[in-house]
Amino acid sequence: MSGGSCYTNTLEYLKHPLPAEVSELLRRGELRKAEGELRRLAETSPQPLAKRFEFELERIRRMGYEYPYTVEEAFRQLRKRVEDLTLEEFASLISRGCVDHAVIEGEVRVHRRFEPNAFWLCGDLSSRRKSLGDERSDLNELTLKWRAERVLSAAREKGGGYVLPLRYRVRARVSLKRSPRELGEPVRVWIPLPRVEGIHSEFRLLDYSVKPVHVAPPDHPQRTAYFELYGDTREVWVEYEFTSRGFHVEVDPREASVDPDSEVARRYLSERPPHIAFTGELREFVDRLTRGAASPYEKVQRIWGWITENVRYTYAKDYIFYDNIPEYVFREKRGDCGMQALLFITMCRIAGVPARWESGWYMHPLSPGMHDWAQFYLEPYGWLYADPSFGNKRKGGEWRNTFYLGSTEGYRLASNIEVYAEFDPPKRYIRSDPVDSQRGEVETPSRNLYYDEWDFALEIVSVEKLA
Structure with a gap:
């Protein structure tokens, strides 16, 4: 990434604590x-304190979206999925921590994604779960394993590296629920685009509904196409083509090293608060976990092993609600893909191994979805891939845990190589996702537009095997 140091930490003001009474x-x-x-x-x-208080106000504004259900509404929803569930039992699930909730103005409100988390957090519910038919999920798992095996085989044949390119044609769309004329003109829209680096060697912008005002450089840390909408235009889409490749190398722990004086080390061994922060608790734990490791790679293996064995995958609140994501994941032993990746990155940096973020979409043709993962850097191998949530031991299949430390299958669209980097052009108001960028951002001249005011869709138009 060229010129990465010029992109400001847009959450720097979060280092200021709130007054105790607040x-x-x-x-x-x-x-x-x-x-x-x-x-x-x-x-x-004065600034930046005022910005800190504005950020907290934004959190409060989003609480209704984040916790939409009363206890009775959530109970009725879960009862459709669990045999013979009673209201008394549901109250017990809340008290056991199986149902994510918050007390707001004296009333218990339930999180919008409580249902899947309840099954993940309290496994005893699973035996009573009504089947919805999961053949598509089973097929996804089979084809994913097949793709991983092909990547391993092809990489070994050529001596390691990037293999088996896929050419994707994608259409990404933002649809407003009200027109720019009603909201205030212009409505500014940022749609993520693939970066050209690592797994992505090629990108071509093919078509669009409205011409972009600006397309960020191919190596921008959070790459986007920027649009301005006027009048009655309530939708903007962009169609593009890119290649994505699998990756695998065989790491010899005896050769793996880190040059502490390198540019990579200077950039990717440092803290980047609030979500890459070397707290005392994490420092102490990583020191114990990696003590006696014979090489940097063994340190990574120990960190990987602890995360993938101890941290459960669960859906999370929007990232704006967390003050320090890795600290939360470490303490609660739970988190989604990006939260697990941030814990991995932070622990690697504490251990002296350069590590960084990568995110965008998991692009399996059967089940694409937003996804985050990580990378770590070892000489003489360069950047290696690490996907803790995909490699989690709770998912089953030892192949996952082995493959996703160091390798990736190539079903990826990577738009971001950094967290909370400034857009090009920059956004004026607090972003809907202040940490990551996967579905885009929208704002008017007077405010940010949150997800309840617009929709995002990503369609895989076609996938072509190039080798």
Whole structure:
């Protein structure tokens, strides 16, 4: 990545703590009182403190979206999936921590993605789960394993590296629920694009509904196409083509090393708060975990082994609600793909192994979806891939745990190589996702537009094997 140091840390102001009385109001769920105090502080405080208080106000505004259900509504929803579920039992699930919830203004509210998490967090529910028919998921697993085996075979034949390119044709679309004329003109839209690096060697912009005002450089850390919409135009789409390749190399632990004076080490061994932070608890744990390791690669293996054995995959709140994601994952032993990747990155950097973020979409033709993973750097091999959630031992299949430390299958669209990097051109208001960029961002001249005001869709138009 060229010029990466010029992209500012857009969450730097989060290092400023909230006043104790505000924190206590938020802890008790007294959001209206907290909001009033935060508004006063935002209006009377200098920057960057004012920005910190504005960020907290944005969190409060999103709580209704994040926790939409009453206890009774959530119970009725889960009862459709669990045989003979009673309201008393549902209350017990809440008290056991199986149902994600928050107390808001004295009322228990349930998280929008509580249902799948309940099965992951309390496995005793699974035996009573009503079947929905999962043949598509089974086929996805079979073809994923087949693809991984082909990558391993092809890489070994050529001596390692990038193999088996796929050419994807993709259409990405943002649809507004109200027109720019109603919202305020222009409506500014950023749609993620593949970066040209690593697994992606080629990219071509093919077509669009509205001509982009600007397309970020191929190596931008969070690459996007930027649009401005006017009048009654409520939809913008872009169609593009890119290649994605699998990757595998055989690592010899005796050869693997880290040059602490290299540019890679200087850039990717440092803290980057708030979500890559070397807290005392993490430092102490990583030191114990990696003590006596014979090589940097063995340190990575120990970190990988601990995460993939101990951390459960669960859906998360939007990342805006977390002050320090790796600390949360380490403490709670749970988190989604990006949260596990951030813990891996942070622990690797503490251990002296350069590591970085990568994210975008998992591009399996049967089941594409947003996804995050990580990379770590060892001489003489360069950047290697690590996908803790895909390699998690709880998913079953030893092949996953082995393959996804160092390798990737090539079903990937990577738009981002960094967390909370500034867009090109920059966004004015707090982003809907202030950490990552997978479905795009939208704003008007006066405010950010959150996900409840627009929709994003990514369609795989075609996939072609090139080798």
